[in-house]
Amino acid sequence: MSKKKVVHYIxxxxxxxxxxxxxxxxxxxxxxxxxxxxxxxxxxxxxxxIIATVICGDTxxxxxxxxxxxxxxxxxxxxxxxxxIAGPAFNAGRYGVAAGAVTKAVSExxxxxxxxxxxxxxxxxxxxxxxxxxxxxxxxxxxxxQAIPALTSLxxxxxxxxxxxxxDEDNYMERGIRVNYFAEERGSKRAVDMLIKKLKGEEFVxxxxxxxxxxxxPNPAVKDITKAKIGLVTSGGIVPKGNPDKIESSSASxxxxxxxxxxxxxxxxxxxxAHGGYDPVYANADPNRVLPVDVLRDLEKEGKIGSLxxxxxxxxxxxxxxxxxxxxxxxxxxxxxxxxxxAVITTST
Amino acid sequence: xxxxxxxSLTVGANRIVPTIAIPHPLGNPALDPxxxxxxxxxxxxxxxxxxxxxxxxxxxxEAF
Numbered sequence: 001m002s003k004k005k006v007v008h009y010i011x012x013x014x015x016x017x018x019x020x021x022x023x024x025x026x027x028x029x030x031x032x033x034x035x036x037x038x039x040x041x042x043x044x045x046x047x048x049x050i051i052a053t054v055i056c057g058d059t060x061x062x063x064x065x066x067x068x069x070x071x072x073x074x075x076x077x078x079x080x081x082x083x084x085i086a087g088p089a090f091n092a093g094r095y096g097v098a099a100g101a102v103t104k105a106v107s108e109x110x111x112x113x114x115x116x117x118x119x120x121x122x123x124x125x126x127x128x129x130x131x132x133x134x135x136x137x138x139x140x141x142x143x144x145x146q147a148i149p150a151l152t153s154l155x156x157x158x159x160x161x162x163x164x165x166x167x168d169e170d171n172y173m174e175r176g177i178r179v180n181y182f183a184e185e186r187g188s189k190r191a192v193d194m195l196i197k198k199l200k201g202e203e204f205v206x207x208x209x210x211x212x213x214x215x216x217x218p219n220p221a222v223k224d225i226t227k228a229k230i231g232l233v234t235s236g237g238i239v240p241k242g243n244p245d246k247i248e249s250s251s252a253s254x255x256x257x258x259x260x261x262x263x264x265x266x267x268x269x270x271x272x273x274a275h276g277g278y279d280p281v282y283a284n285a286d287p288n289r290v291l292p293v294d295v296l297r298d299l300e301k302e303g304k305i306g307s308l309x310x311x312x313x314x315x316x317x318x319x320x321x322x323x324x325x326x327x328x329x330x331x332x333x334x335x336x337x338x339x340x341x342x343a344v345i346t347t348s349t
Numbered sequence: 350x351x352x353x354x355x356x357s358l359t360v361g362a363n364r365i366v367p368t369i370a371i372p373h374p375l376g377n378p379a380l381d382p383x384x385x386x387x388x389x390x391x392x393x394x395x396x397x398x399x400x401x402x403x404x405x406x407x408x409x410x411e412a413f
Contacts, residue, residue, distance in 0.1 A: 218404045220403065221403045223401075225397050230397075278372040286378075288386075289376030290374060295390045295393045296393060299390075299397075322360075345350060345396050347351070348351040349352070349371050
C-alpha cells in the first residue's frame with residue numbers, strides 16, 4: 001500500500017517564523033514537514049506522510065476569517081490529501097480558533113477527513129468540538145510528547161476508515177453525538193450498581209452527564225423602575241388560546257411572540273398553557289398564575305413601573321434542550337433590546 | 350421567578366425570586382381571588398425590587 005497523503009496546518013510560531021510580531025503572517029504553503037510536523041510524520045510511520053504544510057499567522061487568520069479560510073482551503077485542495085491535521089494548538093486561543101475553523105472547513109467543504117488537537121479550555125474547543133474531532137492535549141507545547149501519539153492514533157483511524165471509539169477511548173472532546181449500543185446489563189441493574197459504587201465512595205462513570213452551564217455577569221440594577229419598560233418571558237408555555245404556533249408540549253422546537261396590547265388580564269377565554277410537564281388545570285383556569293399580566297398592568301396604571309412591554313415571549317421548558325433555549329433567548333433578546341425594554345421578568349414552572 | 354430554586358441556581362440565573370408551586374408559580378388556587386392577586390403582586394414587587402438591586406453574583410430574593 002502506498003503512503004497516504006496528509007496536509008498539516010500550523011501557525012507562524014510553530015513554523016519558526018516568529019511570535020506575536022509575526023502573527024499577521026499571511027497563509028503560505030510549503031512542501032513537506034515543518035516544525036511539529038516532523039514528530040507527527042514520524043508517528044504516522046509507514047502509513048502516511050505529510051506532503052505539505054500550510055502556515056498562517058494567528059492574528060491574520062482571526063482578523064480575516066473568510067479570506068484566510070478560503071486561502072487555506074485552496075492550498076489544501078491542490079494537494080488532494082487523504083487526511084488533514086491542524087495543530088496541536090494547546091492553549092493558544094487564536095491558534096485554536098484557526099485550527100478548529102480550518103479543520104471544519106476542510107472536512108465539510110472538501111470532504112476530506114480532518115482532525116485537530118488542543119487544550120480543553122482553548123476557546124476554539126468550545127467553538128468547534130461539536131463539528132470536528134478535537135484531540136485533548138495539555139495546555140502547553142511542553143506536552144507535545146503526549147499530544148502527538150494521541151493525535152496520530154485518531155488520525156490513523158480516520159485514514160483507514162476504522163470505527164472511532166467513544167471520546168474516552170480515543171481521547172477526543174465530546175461532540176454531543178449519541179450512539180446506540182447493546183449493554184450487557186439492563187438499565188435498572190446498571191443504575192443500582194452505580195448507586196452502590198457511589199455509596200461506597202468508589203469511582204463510577206455516569207451514562208448521562210449533565211450539560212455544563214455557562215455563567216453570565218449580572219446586569220446592573222435598573223436605576224428607576226418607575227420609568228422602566230418591563231418585558232415578560234416564560235418557559236411555562238402560556239400561549240393564546242388554541243396555541244397558534246403549535247408549540248410542542250415537550251422538547252419545544254420554537255418559541256412564540258405574542259401581543260398583549262389591550263389585555264389588562266389573561267383569562268381562560270384568551271390564553272392557555274401548551275406545557276405538558278405540569279398539571280395544566282391551574283394555569284388554564286387563570287394564566288396570570290404563570291404570566292402575571294394582571295398585576296403588571298395594575299403597577300403600570302399606578303406608575304410603579306414605566307410600562308409593560310406589549311410583546312411577551314413564551315416557550316415550553318419541558319425537556320427542551322439547553323442549547324435550544326439559549327438559541328431562542330439569543331434571538332428574542334435582540335428584539336427586546338431593539339424595542340427599548342429595560343428589564344425582563346422570566347417566569348418558569 | 351421560579352419554584353425550584355436549585356435549578357435556577359444551576360443554570361446561572363443571577364436574580365432569583367422563589368415562587369409558590371410548579372403548576373402555579375404566581376398564584377395559589379386555595380386562596381380567594383382577591384388574596385391570590387395580592388400574593389401575586391407581592392411576588393412581582395419582589396421581582397421589581399430584585400431588578401432594582403445591584404448584585405455581585407447569584408442572589409435569591411425571598412418575598413416571604
